[in-house]
Amino acid sequence: MKNVLTGIALSILFTTPTLAKPGAAKNLGKREWPTMDGMVVVDGKIYFSSGTTLMISDAAGKTHDLYSDKNPDRGGVGKLTVFDGKLFGFRGSSLVKIDPNSGKAVGLNDGWREPEAMAGLDGKLYAVSDGALWETDPSNGKYTKLGEWSNVHGMVALDGKLYAVMNRELLLMDKKANVTKLADNLGDVLGLTGAFGKLYFFSLDDNNATGSHDSTLHEFDLATKKDTRIPLPADWHPNAGITGMAILGDKLYLAMSNGGPSITLYTIDVK
Secondary structure (H helix, E strand, O other): OOOOOOOOEEOOOOOOOEEOOOOOEEEEEEEOOOOEEEEEEEOOEEEEEEOOEEEEEOOOOOEEEOOOOOOOOOOOOEEEEEEOOEEEEEEOOEEEEEOOOOOOEEEEEOOOOOOOEEEEEOOEEEEEEOOEEEEEOOOOOOEEEEEEOOOEEEEEEEOOEEEEEEOOEEEEEOOOOOEEEEEOOOOEEEEEEEEOOEEEEEEEEEEOOOOEEEEEEEEEEOOOOOEEEEOOOOOOOOOOOEEEEEEEOOEEEEEEEOOOOOEEEEEEEOO
């Protein structure tokens, strides 16, 4: 077995983030949704994993339920991911593929415990579960253990490469599961996505002056390795976390947690 963390290459690490000019932001309103565990974009629509269902939103924030039966026994989908136009996620201990139009789910394999993150790249799904990184072929459900991974707080594929946040470090992974450290000393990362040659991640950063954690949105340029802090909307609670983030068009969508089964959906212009 190849140990993924053997021989980590060291790249450019974080300096103090610079502050970007505020992008236009919009509050799209409050949603009384149960716990969310995934937010992705398929064919110009945003899909949210919420409770035992999937909610769909257009760019303006108009939402509806993918399912009409309101079946509480269907089970929720965790670590919702989009790959090749299909939705993937974990329903209980099973990895499932979901048609984004009909909502029909097909089980691919079973036996997953405590999945932490998942992303698709070059015909394969990569998932962290049971303290390890696994490669799964979505065409037949066969999976292979690549190495020991844990404490992963986000994973995203961008421009043919796979990126992840693990143990407060931003990592680039190649197809042989070797990793290169891009940045460290991150805050508690709650979401990671990417577009336009940049990674966007939301974290609760340590504030030594107050002893609390501040809501912070980062833009990490993969070409320059520059970290820029993007101002959050003026009415954002300064210590609020998020339950999901995704990019649609030139806007970043953020689901701010209001505590309990409630989120507020925002957009921020990022291009």
